[in-house]
Amino acid sequence: MSITSLTFAGLVLLTLAFYYALPRRAQNFLLLGVSYAFYATWSWWYLLMLWALTLANFWLAQRVRRNGQPRRGALWAGIAVNVAALAVLKYEAFFVPGLRATLDRIGVQTGAGGLDVLLPVGMSFYIVAVISYQADVYRGLIAPADDLVDFAVYLAYFPKLLAGPIERARTFLPKLAAPRVVDDDALQRATALIVVGAVRKIVIADTLFAALPSGLWDAPRQFAAPELAGYLLIYAFALYNDFAGYTGVARGVSALFGIELAENFSAPYFARSLTEFWNRWHITLSHWLRDYIYFPTSRALLRRNPRRDNIPNLIAPPLLTMLVSGLWHGTGWTMLLWGALHGLYLVAERALALWRPAGPPHLQPRWRQTLAIGVVFVLVLLAWVPFRAPEVGAARDYWLGMLDWSDLSRPSYRAFIALLPALWLDWVQVRRGDPLHFLRWSRPVQAALLALALLAVFLFSQADLGAPFVYQGF
Amino acid sequence: MERSQVRDTLRTFVLNDMIRLPTYDLRDDEPLITGGLVDSFSLALFGVFVEERFGVYIPDPDLTVENLDTLDQMVARVLRDLA
Structure with missing residues (x-):
């Protein structure tokens, strides 16, 4: 679903119709549900990848700073998980032909398209956002998120999901915790x-x-x-x-x-x-x-x-x-x-x-x-x-x-x-x-x-x- | 360390090493980055300078326009960590 399509406009208007009738916490649930539904219109595979990375990063950030102490190993693990996910999906064109040739040489048949993977749209954007989150947690600039729903909205929020802007968790998460007022x-x-x-x-x-x-x-x-x-x-x-x-x-x-x-x-x-x-x-x-x-x-x-x-x-x-x-x-x-x-x-x-x-x-x-x-x-x-x-x-x-x-x-x-x-x-x-x-x-x-x-x-x-x-x- | 000492030290550094116009008449509340006097990348110089001169470490993501756009803000940031 393109964000300049009439379908998208309909989705936004429908969401708004309910949004301002809800309390703040329920608004975040609604935003998360709509964001996931929007992403699923692109591909279920994209959504699965987003879920996996959301859970992994939520869990890892709790370990990056424990009892107020930064843990370098956990930070590097967090960065490695995200970079590896991006590298595998984004740069497969670089290394898959070589890998396929190597596997063929040693007798492992990969078959046509057997190693092909598909980069989820928007992934490059939310990956850099979440890397900055891990780094900021390590530096003590933000506490690890304790609310999985808000953290999931941070990554999946549908207006910015496909191509940014790349938001920082320490400026975005407080907005989700605050009441939303839209004046004239x-x-x-x-x-x-x-x-x-x-x-x-x-x-x-x-x-x-x-x-x-x-x-x-x-x-x-x-x-x-x-x-x-x-x-x-x-x-x-x-x-x-x-x-x-x-x-x-x-x-x-x-x-x-x-x-x-x-x-x-x-x-x-x-x-x-x-x-x-x-x-x-x-x-x-x-x-x-x-x-x-x-x-x-x-x-x-x-x-x-x-x-x-x-x-x-x-x-x-x-x-x-x-x-x-x-x-x-x-x-x-x-x-x-x-x-x-x-x-x-x-x-x-x-x-x-x-x-x-x-x-x-x-x-x-x-x-x-x-x-x-x-x-x-x-x-x-x-x-x-x-x-x-x-x-x-x-x-x-x-x-x-x-x-x-x-x-x-x-x-x-x-x-x-x-x-x-x-x-x-x-x-x-x-x-x-x-x-x-x-x-x-x-x-x-x-x-x-x-x-x-x-x-x-x-x-x-x-x-x-x-x-x-x-x-x-x- | 006195506020005036920190201000004088930072003013000299900003004029000589960031703006690179020692004779420029810089106001304390004059926007350095949003005013186009320096670019935000040169805040790396500021970060290392206050680390070595005052022993104050400012994390990289805090070296921002919002935090350090004026001499007043720079002085306040250094004094906050010196206190």
Whole structure:
């Protein structure tokens, strides 16, 4: 069940009809039941896996901190269980062919598809969430959950189950213990988040994805350089609006239940540095990587040598962090290449700052900020090539193809029209500091905007472009 | 240790090592991260500095914008653990 489907809207409305008539504890039971029913519409296998990991993590966390004392062995056991589950299901494409060949060599017949396993949708998201829970319990930042229902809701909560935002237990669990109040303002913001999210997904992202020709990623050398550059631009905005659209709908739906979810995007293509980009793009994952990979690595190295220009201090934390990000996103060398590229970008940015400190970006002259936005955007754009390409060779061909300007064929201008509302939405956020700034406009303007948005969502949904959310695949 | 001593030490560190503009006129309540003066990744430097200078360990997930966005918050966090 997609979260932009009418069935999902029906599920949300039906749940809400009962939700506010119930006491808080029963509300959590209802959320858990609906979340499991929602997940079961994808697959019973996914649900079984979620149950197993919920019980395992609930039990393990009790052992990570016992009688107030942290136990390192239990922490590593908890992390190992989660990483192993993810590795087996997510990275089977890496190791199953080798394993199958080895078994065949020693005479064990695996048969076609005999070792195939299926990655539950959303698993990458709830696994990193629960790893942060185990680590925070170990550090004493949160007590081990003593309520299995609340803990199960933390992992399974249906608005965020498929693709985040990645919530921390120490901010999410207290929300489940508190009464939920949705006043007029909250209702208005929730509705706006859902409408903007639907516009981003159905009107912008699906239209842009549909404009990409087949064969673009498999055989990029069939296309001229202006086409490759133009389609890459379209892909960048399609990917962004796809994920930001999902997040908007998820946050809006959750707000209807009186549970606020974390912000995940903040106009990332207006970032003035690569570091700023990662504070604006998939924020909850970026901050997870910062807190559980970058900070421990960086602090360990700084303790050995506090100099910022010490080579390991400069290189290892960003590179390792971005390689882990690549691994989290998927299997194959292309994702590792994408992660390595971003890691090297960050290393270069830090090295340049050491050599020539520029000061805070917003204190720079306007022309320099604009130039920085352009440079960062182009670098991010180039990195999307391996992110999407099926293999490293295809990514290389795409990059090389963009250098060959002997043929000046270009995509139709019509393909770029959907970029305009995408840019406008982000521009409002950058200028006003609030993605929902238009809620401060006069009522007639808001009503006209809402009518226009709903009409656009209706018309574009009739076109049935409906590509699945990209990040659900991770 | 006096609050003023902690504040002066942290101010010098923030200006020299985080913002890297020693002459910047930083207010005590000025947002460092949400105000764009430093990025949240540089809080690793802050974490190691207060560990070595004051013997205060701040866990990694506590090195957040919510906890440490201003000099006032940084001083309060260090004093909390020194008390």
